[in-house]
Amino acid sequence: MNFLELPLFQSLSDQELEQMKTSGCLRTASYKKNDIIFSTGSTVSEIGNVLSGSVNVENIDFWGNKSILGNMNEGHIFAETYALCREPMMVDAVAASNCEILFLNLKVLQEKNCTSSWYSKIQRSLLAMCSRKNLMLSERIFCTSSKTVRSRLLTYLSAQSRKHGNHRFQIPFDRQQMADYLNLDRSALSKELSRMKKEGILDFHKNEFVLKNEML
The missing domain is CATH 2.60.120.10 (Jelly Rolls)
Incomplete structure (x- = not known):
């Protein structure tokens, strides 16, 4: 650069x-x-x-x-x-x-x-x-202040979607890093992502995500 x-x-x-x-x-x-x-x-x-x-x-x-x-x-x-x-x-x-x-x-x-x-x-x-x-740090506070695994995921992924201007985007973290960023157990995070995928809320492959619910 x-x-x-x-x-x-x-x-x-x-x-x-x-x-x-x-x-x-x-x-x-x-x-x-x-x-x-x-x-x-x-x-x-x-x-x-x-x-x-x-x-x-x-x-x-x-x-x-x-x-x-x-x-x-x-x-x-x-x-x-x-x-x-x-x-x-x-x-x-x-x-x-x-x-x-x-x-x-x-x-x-x-x-x-x-x-x-x-x-x-x-x-x-x-x-x-x-x-x-400071805005970036505030974003993390918003993500980690939610009480449930799903709400933290929805807050984070919604913010990433807005940042990229698209419902399809890549995040900078692998699963363990994503869990560390959201202050979550990796197993709990992976299970919730799988449930959300089955429910048709999102799809993902590695660090690429697609949000399917237009209300997010």
């Missing part, structure tokens, strides 16, 4: 992007699936931008139970709140697939480049992206 195609950098000119590259606040790194990019307890000064692949934001409690709080695909950012606040991370950022990440070092950006022409542009873009990220 071209750097200027990233939402964080779209307002920059070619010249300003080149200035950023030479300023020392950008670096890229590649990760394999399941590699930990940022770990719980670490203090970070960098924001991750997904150039290719995808990244899961995960929380594992004291007893080893995992919850997936979000999935970031191409163009999305992660760890921005922790980089801005300089607080220890309460989550892990994990490669959900083989991926390439562009890191923006906020410490270098703020200490050495605050007078640059592109500094205020990055700030505005970052604010807009943080606001959209």
Whole structure:
């Protein structure tokens, strides 16, 4: 993915992007699936931008139970709140697939480049992206606040359908990841999906779903 195609950098000119590259606040790194990019307890000064692949934001409690709080695909950012606040991370950022990440070092950006022409542009873009990220987190709260397995599934799949603008869509999770995202037992989730399929509410194959009830 071209750097200027990233939402964080779209307002920059070619010249300003080149200035950023030479300023020392950008670096890229590649990760394999399941590699930990940022770990719980670490203090970070960098924001991750997904150039290719995808990244899961995960929380594992004291007893080893995992919850997936979000999935970031191409163009999305992660760890921005922790980089801005300089607080220890309460989550892990994990490669959900083989991926390439562009890191923006906020410490270098703020200490050495605050007078640059592109500094205020990055700030505005970052604010807009943080606001959209809050909407994503709100979506998960809506999904997990329902009491039954079916209602959580309907809330999540309905939201995915609206997001894609189609009753046929793909989700970024396998079954275990879907269960972790919705705070459900995988077996209970699979059984409910099978019941909903028999009832004609939906159809699915792996991570592709088709919603059949126009009222959803």
